[in-house]
Amino acid sequence: MLPQLILNSIIAGSIYTLVALGFNLIYSTTKFFNLAHGVLAAVGAYIVFFLAQMLGVDIYLSVVAGIFVAGFIGYLLDKIVYLPLRKRKASNMVLLVASLGAFTVIQAIIAILFSSQFQTLSRNIGFEKTYEIFGGIITQTQLIIFLCGIVIMAGLLIMFKKTSFGKAIVATSDNEEVAKIVGINTNRIIGRVFFIGSAIAGLAGILVGFDTGIEPTMGMSLLLKGVIASIIGGIGSVYGGVLGAFFLGFVENFGIWQISGEWKDAIAFALLIIFLIFRPRGLINK
Amino acid sequence: METVEKQSKTWLWVIMVVVLAGIIYLLATLGGGNTTTTNPTGVAADTSPIKIGASFPMTGEAASYGEAVAAAAQLAVKEVNDAGGINGRKIEFIIEDDTCTSKKGVNAITKLAEIDKVVAMIGPVCSAAAGPGLPVAQKNNLPVVITTASAPNLTKIGDHIFRIYFSDAFQGKFAAEYIFNTLKKTKVAVLYVKNDWGQGINEVFVNRFKELGGQVVFDEGVAQDIKDFRTLVTKLRAAKPDVVYTALYPASGSAAIKQLKELAVNVPIVGGDAFDGEEIWRVKEAEGVLYTVAKTYDSPVFREKLNSFAGKEVYQSFAAFAYDAIKILAQVIGRVGTDHKAIIDELAKTVYKGAESMPVIEFGADREVKNVDFKVLIIKGGKSELYTEK
Numbered sequence: 319m320l321p322q323l324i325l326n327s328i329i330a331g332s333i334y335t336l337v338a339l340g341f342n343l344i345y346s347t348t349k350f351f352n353l354a355h356g357v358l359a360a361v362g363a364y365i366v367f368f369l370a371q372m373l374g375v376d377i378y379l380s381v382v383a384g385i386f387v388a389g390f391i392g393y394l395l396d397k398i399v400y401l402p403l404r405k406r407k408a409s410n411m412v413l414l415v416a417s418l419g420a421f422t423v424i425q426a427i428i429a430i431l432f433s434s435q436f437q438t439l440s441r442n443i444g445f446e447k448t449y450e451i452f453g454g455i456i457t458q459t460q461l462i463i464f465l466c467g468i469v470i471m472a473g474l475l476i477m478f479k480k481t482s483f484g485k486a487i488v489a490t491s492d493n494e495e496v497a498k499i500v501g502i503n504t505n506r507i508i509g510r511v512f513f514i515g516s517a518i519a520g521l522a523g524i525l526v527g528f529d530t531g532i533e534p535t536m537g538m539s540l541l542l543k544g545v546i547a548s549i550i551g552g553i554g555s556v557y558g559g560v561l562g563a564f565f566l567g568f569v570e571n572f573g574i575w576q577i578s579g580e581w582k583d584a585i586a587f588a589l590l591i592i593f594l595i596f597r598p599r600g601l602i603n604k
Numbered sequence: 605m606e607t608v609e610k611q612s613k614t615w616l617w618v619i620m621v622v623v624l625a626g627i628i629y630l631l632a633t634l635g636g637g638n639t640t641t642t643n644p645t646g647v648a649a650d651t652s653p654i655k656i657g658a659s660f661p662m663t664g665e666a667a668s669y670g671e672a673v674a675a676a677a678q679l680a681v682k683e684v685n686d687a688g689g690i691n692g693r694k695i696e697f698i699i700e701d702d703t704c705t706s707k708k709g710v711n712a713i714t715k716l717a718e719i720d721k722v723v724a725m726i727g728p729v730c731s732a733a734a735g736p737g738l739p740v741a742q743k744n745n746l747p748v749v750i751t752t753a754s755a756p757n758l759t760k761i762g763d764h765i766f767r768i769y770f771s772d773a774f775q776g777k778f779a780a781e782y783i784f785n786t787l788k789k790t791k792v793a794v795l796y797v798k799n800d801w802g803q804g805i806n807e808v809f810v811n812r813f814k815e816l817g818g819q820v821v822f823d824e825g826v827a828q829d830i831k832d833f834r835t836l837v838t839k840l841r842a843a844k845p846d847v848v849y850t851a852l853y854p855a856s857g858s859a860a861i862k863q864l865k866e867l868a869v870n871v872p873i874v875g876g877d878a879f880d881g882e883e884i885w886r887v888k889e890a891e892g893v894l895y896t897v898a899k900t901y902d903s904p905v906f907r908e909k910l911n912s913f914a915g916k917e918v919y920q921s922f923a924a925f926a927y928d929a930i931k932i933l934a935q936v937i938g939r940v941g942t943d944h945k946a947i948i949d950e951l952a953k954t955v956y957k958g959a960e961s962m963p964v965i966e967f968g969a970d971r972e973v974k975n976v977d978f979k980v981l982i983i984k985g986g987k988s989e990l991y992t993e994k
Contacts, residue, residue: 319842322867326834435883436855438862448866457866530831530859531887539829571835579824579836580798 321454323575324568329460331567333526335467337544338551338559339474340518346554347491347511350410354395354420355519356541357428360534362388362520363527364428367437385520392516395420396509404505421537429534439527459528466525467560470518474556487511491554546586550593552600561601653696654689654942656681656933657716657725658926659737664703669729673751673926674699675914677726680930682913690938695930698722702733709733710740717744723942724748726929731755731800738765747947749929752922756804759971764944766951766971768925768932768961770898772801775876776808776851778978779896783847783874784816786993793822793845795836795860797852805851805876821845826852831859837867851876854883862889880981880988890983894991899977900924906960924961932956932965 341355362384369380399416408416447458477484489497490504497504522540523532543566548554551562566586573585593600658677661670681697689695698720700712709728716722717740724747728734734753741748742762750758750767759765783789792813796802802825810820821843824836837860840848848871852860861873861884872894875884879895900921907919910927933947936954940946956965968974982991 319838322838323835326838329834330832436858438858438887446866455867526831530862531855533855535829536831539831574835575839579826579830579833579839582830582832583827 321452323454323571325451325454325456327568327571328464328564329456329567330571331564332460332464332467333522333529333540334543334547334563334566335560336463336470336518336522336525337540338547338563339467339470339556340515340522341541341544342548342554342556342559343474343518344511344515345548347487347508348400348413349491350413350417351545352400352417352515353414353541354392354417354424355515355544356537357421357424358388358392358516358519358537359523359526359540360428360532360537361391361424361523362517363439363523363532363536364432364534365520366524366527367432367439367532371437371439381524384524385517388520388523389513389517391424392519393509393513395516396512400512401505401509425534425537432534434534436531436533438531439524457529459525463525463529466521467563470521471556471560478556483507483510543586546590548600549590550600552602555600555602558600558602565601649692651693653694654937655696655698655720655722656930657720657722658697658699659702659709659712659716659725659727659733660699661704661729661733662699662701664705666704666730669752669920669922670701670704671914672910672918672920672923673727673729675918676910676923676925676927677930679910679913680927680934684930684934690934695934697930702728702730702737704728704730704733706732706736709735709737713737713740713746717741717746722746723937723944724933724947726751726926726933728753731758734758735800738762741765745944747933747944747951749933749951751926751929755800756808757800763971764948766948766967768929768965768973769922770976771972772804772876773808774972774976775896775898775978776805777812778976779805779849779874779876780809780812780816780818782896782978782980783849784813784818787847787872787874789847789872790817791819791821791844791846793840793843793848794820794824795833795840795848795850795852796825797828797856798825799828801878802851809849809851826856828853828856830856833860833863834867837863837869840864841867841869845871847871848873850874851878853878854881858884858887858890861887861893865889879983882986885983885988886986891985893983894980895983895988896978896980899979901961901963903960922961924959928956928959928961928965931959 344352344355365384365387366380369375369383370377399420400413403413403416448455449461478488486502486507489502490507494504547563547566548559550565552558566589569589570582570585574582660674661667678697681695685694698716700715702709702712716725725741726749728737729752731753734750735755738748738758738761742764745764748765750769752769754769754772756771756773759767783792794806794810796806810823813820822840822845848864850857850860850873857875857879875893875895877897880897884890901924902921906924910919910923911917932954936947936950940950952967954966959965964975966974980991981988
């Protein structure tokens, strides 16, 4: 049973990783809790549902479109909601409340357009391939989730280290005023960061949709786990998000293995509280 | 100036007190009028109407249910009144809108009990309105016949609360017996949602299954929004059950079924009545899953009668319960009069035949309806059909 338990933890950790990576990227640049990040996962998933299932568009094309639309809506949110607020020197609390508003509005629109019923993305593709690893079972989708997590983590690390865009993000996140003085268009950088972060959220939503299913409210639970992973890992850091996500996945799954399943969320939040009290900077010091 | 103002204020108070006293007096005499006549065969024939109340969701998310049960109840009232009423007294039927919410449920039942002073009431349709609302009825000693609300603990609120609809707990008992006796499985694993519904079913199911001599090898509850069942399924698989019983809603139920199949738990899966909907039928892994729902009469004659009475298509299978509830109350009040205590004593003994919802309606010691029967359905090709053991 142990290999299966480890695999389960890795699958959960991979899902949390995808959410935490995008969330952390936006947080490290803008320094506010963008709660609307969660709903963009639902946006991505529903775009795929709409294109592939309702219109019959090719599944790969739909996935690309879903990622792009989620990114684009994140970008629009920045330009329409957050940028005007930032220009008015609104506090991070105001931005957080605004993002909660955006979350609720988008979630409501999805529910109105597609009903609040639970849907699956995997129908019509046939039964999923499963792989056996040391006696544990993992499905193809779950393997893809894990690989996506690793690839995106590596991509972000390379972007930060090697590209001038990545360095501009680091500069903006260190000190926006100084970055402006040295000639970085910080608003444009932040807009792009929103696009990339939201696109990753969209991908997360799509993959979760293929793995379990979609409903308009799927964003909140994903977001909460992603935020917990970010905080216990070390908020604002790429490694931290990933480490936190896998740590959370393992603690949750081994926890409910020992005690019963109803404790799952309690375990996650207890872990968060323990970290906030005893190690608020997280596992990794940024 | 000041004294004049003071005087006029004093007068205003006096007038208000007098008016209030008048209103209270009027209400007391009007409301009490019905409850004074406890002897239906009394010498002085009382022809004042008998008030029966209802708490139904006439607006809000369950408005279509409310429309159906209200029409059915009004049809029953009309039939009783047309046949001469209850010992010569007509029924005055008062519907309050509980909007299927707890707050309005309390308001509706408070109004029926304390202002309208009804003799008895039927409803609510929603457990959400019934849970907080029915204690008000019990406090006022108002006899209630619940028509559609199904949360298991509702009749435990007090000795005035009866129910002719099926408590959710019944299907737990039925499922246990079906799995043990018909499917001949003895080692069951249970997954349920941690709320009134899931816990109610789980408790009854597990007790009954053990009573029958079966073994419950795994039994765990989850929060309602959980979609990741992998570790629970891993645990469940290690317990080696030969059947899985789930009291889950469609969303988490689909996820659980999918992950059971993924992790190669290839034993029969049986679900509750929450699986009776397209939301889960269209999940391809749900193919072959069984679930239980309560049997109702669904009489086409009654359906036709109700729709023509309402002037449009309002029929729902549970509307018949509201119709029967009024008929039973009319019969009981006809026998023992309008005293609350007499009504609940008589309700407890009543055996009502010729009902539209079930063949015979009678209440057990727990004030729940007896003789509830269930049927088993199987999910097949995106639909569901009656399942018969081969």
